[in-house]
Amino acid sequence: MQYWKRWSTSNWQNDLLYKFGLKYCEQIILEDPLMLNHNNIYWQKTIAKNMETNETIDMYLYNAYYDIRPSSGPVVVLLTVNKMGKLARFIKWSCLIWFDEIRSPVVVKATHYITLMENIKGFYHTQLITCPVPNELSTLVPQAISLQSTDNCKQMKINVLRVIFEPKLSINQQSVSKPSIGTCVKAFRYGAYDISVRLIEWLEMVRILGAGKVYFYVFGAMDNLRKVLKHYQQDGLVDWRPITLPGNQPNVEALYNLWAFKLQSRYWPIELVELNDCLYRNLYRHDFIAILDVDEIIMPNRVDNWHQLIQSIEKNLTYIERNKIAFYYSRHSHVCEVFQEKKRNSQPIPEYLYMMQHTFRSQPWISGNEKSFIKTTHVSAVHNHFPIKCYGNKRCNGLQFDLKDSILWHYRRNKTNPLDPKRKNRNFDCPVHDLIPWKYYDQLDSNVKKIIRKVFK
Helix, strand or coil: CCHHHHCCHHHHHHEHHHHCCCCCCEEEEEECHHHEEEECCCCCEEEECCCCCCCEEEEEEEEEEEEEECCCCCCCEEEEEECCHHHHCCCEEEEEEEECCECEEEEEECCCCEECCCCCCCCCCEEEEEEEHHHHCHHHCEEEEEEEEECCCHCCCCCCCECCCCCCCCCCCCCCCCCCCCEEEECEEECCCCCHHHHHHHHHHHHHCCCEEEEEEEEEEHHHHHHHHHHHHHCCCCEECCCCCCCCCCCHHHHHHHHHHHHHHHHHHHHHHHHHHHHHHCCCCCEEECCCCCCCEECCCCCCCCCHHHHHCCCCCHHHHHHHHEEEECCCCCCCCCCCCCEEEEECCCCCCEEEEEECCCCCCCCCCCCEEEEEECCCEEECCCCCEEEEEECCEEEECCCCCCEEECCCCCCCCCCCCCCHHHCCCCCCECCCHHHHHHHHHHHHHHHHHHCCC
């Protein structure tokens, strides 16, 4: 809105575009944000057309981001959703890009179109569409962008997104010797049940471990959960924003979980919207992004926090080796809730310390469900567990933490009884009694108790 106000009241000209011979659309105006085709509050809808087949596609636009990492020059990346998945890549996408001090938008052709989790068919898919900034304007920061299915100015549809660019900020004034770590969490769908105390314990644990900031997206949440989020937002640990589903999907708090359960794996691609939004919003704030659910902890074994964990693996790598690696990951271990610790040092363990009560886990899985620390310098698209795309390489190279150094603890409600001898999945056996989490017991107990009193006083 601020850029639109500047644009609409300015006398900006197109001299710079004319000087460099760049293609631009003089007759296209920057549309009033109130006149755009909004969809479900946070989305814009535009109808794209394949000019060769006349096939139309409903595109839902979420956000756009300025990315200065590519060696070929800066780009703008658009985060979108549609039902056609990878078929939409056959459209010849173009972008209109607006800059400060220039009246008309520049026309550029999209260079990359990526559908995330395109192997899952039958529903909405998330895309990342990349439009390059012309080399002649690479010193200017784009302010707004429009996605088009043609480069013909007379056939273009009305849509426009603000371009998000947040240069590196100090999150917690930590020493430059420690890597800054942000934590992204997939969207909450907790409009029907309350995990507020569990959330406090989890947030205090990741704070102790070294999370500089935790980013949440919320479809639905009960009042107690919102109280917790608002407290930690004021505290500075949490940044959270509401989100909706695009298109004709149900946007009723009580139905989010039911909808996700009905779709099963077909729901997974839409979850990548908030995770990739979190990555791109924080490219310049953090050195690493950890993507975790609120029932997961990457647990350091031989050191005390995530900073030391990352440093312990990087100290054995050369500069060239480090530069080839896009993420470090921990193997997954399931925690059994049927086995519960009642006491520690002869003292009862409070109910609000769920993680401290559950210390029986499975052997680390051979593969599957790993969680990662992702380098923001390398990665261009993320999945719930690992990066999907990296700059400079088609494949993102990862390095596993030694099992003696770190394991992912997954405190997930048991789907099968680990005591049932007839079950087939042995990954949910929990023969390992591991008291590593107890090294954080005293600090965690003190912190959680204090926050519960503040939030629910």
